[in-house]
C-alpha cells in the first residue's frame with residue numbers, strides 16, 4: 539500500500555490501553571495498531587476499534603468522576619496507556635459548559651441553551667484534545683518529530699504539546715493566516731513553515747512529504763496518526779453528557795472544517811449509549827460552515843452524498859478546508875440523526891461573535907461565530923427546536939482572530955482626562 543509510514547524505532551507491543559485494532563470505516567477490515575490511516579483493500583479511512591470495559595455503568599461513571607479534571611478521566615475509553623495522566627502533556631479538556639441564559643433569551647430558546655467553551659484549553663482551542671491523543675500514539679510508535687498540516691489552531695497545539703512532551707516539531711500552515719495563529723504556532727520554539735497556498739495545498743504537500751524519505755520518522759498528527767488524533771474529539775461528547783448530568787443533549791451545533799470533530803462527537807455519543815452511561819434516546823447533530831467555504835452545507839442542501847471541493851474565501855480561516863476528508867460522513871450523520879448542515883456569511887459571523895460576547899461574556903474566534911450564527915439561522919428556519927436542550931460549540935478563542943472584530947470594536951470615545959470632557963462625550967448615566 540502507498541500510504542504506510544513506518545516509525546524509525548517500532549516499539550512492541552504497543553500499549554494504547556483499550557485500543558484493540560484499527561478498522562476500516564468502509565469495509566470493516568481490521569489492522570494492527572500502527573501509524574497507518576487508510577485501508578489497504580479499499581482506501582477507506584481507518585478508525586480505532588476498542589475492547590471497551592465490560593463494567594457496570596454505575597461503577598464506570600464513578601471511576602470517571604473520580605479521575606482528573608481533564609480528558610484523562612476518560613482514559614478507559616481512549617487509545618492511551620492507563621498511566622497517561624502521569625506523562626508530560628498539556629492535560630487539556632474539562633472545559634466549561636456554560637448555561638447561556640442571556641443568549642437563550644435573545645434567540646428564543648426555552649429548552650436550555652449551553653455553550654461548550656473550548657477556548658479554555660491550554661492553547662485556546664479544541665485542538666489540544668486531539669493532539670494529546672496523537673502524542674500518546676507518537677510515543678507508542680517511536681516517532682521523534684511531530685508535524686501537521688493546519689489551518690492555524692492545530693499548529694499551535696502541536697507546537698505546545700511537542701515542547702512539553704519532548705518532541706521536535708515542524709508544522710505547516712497556509713502563509714496568510716491571522717497573526718494570532720502564526721505567533722501561537724511559532725512561540726513554542728518548533729519549526730513553523732508557511733506554504734504559499736491554501737490549506738488544501740498544505741495538506742497535499744504533507745501527504746507527499748509523508749511518502750518521501752524527508753518525512754521518515756515523522757508523526758503527522760492529522761495524517762498518519764489521524765485515526766488516534768480523531769479520538770480526542772470524542773472527549774467533547776463525553777464531557778457534554780457528564781456536565782449535563784450524564785444525559786444526552788437533544789441538539790448539538792458543531793463547526794466543520796475537515797469534519798473530523800463532528801464525526802467523532804457522534805462516535806463518542808454512540809459509545810456512551812452502548813456502555814449504558816447515558817440513556818439511549820435520539821439526538822440531532824447539526825454542522826456549521828462559513829458561506830465562503832461551505833462544501834458540506836451545499837451538498838447537504840442539494841441532497842448529494844458526495845462533497846464537491848471549493849476554493850475557500852472566508853474570515854473563518856480555521857474552517858477553511860475546501861476538500862473536507864470527512865465530508866461524506868458528516869452528511870450521513872446529519873441525515874441519520876435528523877440534523878442539518880447550514881452556513882453563514884462573514885458579516886453574520888462577526889455579528890454572532892459580538893452577540894455571544896455581549897450576552898455571555900465569551901469571546902469566540904470566528905469558528906464560534908459560525909456556530910452561533912448557524913444556531914440563530916436554524917432556529918429561524920425551524921430546523922432547531924427552541925424547546926429542546928441545545929449545545930453550541932465554541933472551539934476557539936477570539937484573541938486569535940482579532941481582525942474579524944477589530945474594525946468594529948474600538949473605544950466608545952477618546953477624551954481628555956477631565957470630568958467635563960467625559961460629561962460632554964454623553965457617556966455619564
Ligand SMILES: Cc1ncc(COP(=O)(O)O)c(C=O)c1O
Nearest residue numbers: 691795796797798799856933934
Ligand atoms: C477552532 C476550530 N474549530 C473547528 C475546527 C474543525 O475541525 P475539523 O477539521 O475536525 O472539522 C477547527 C479546525 O481547524 C478549528 O481550528
Ligand SMILES: [Zn+2]
Nearest residue numbers: 562565577580
Ligand atoms: Zn476498507
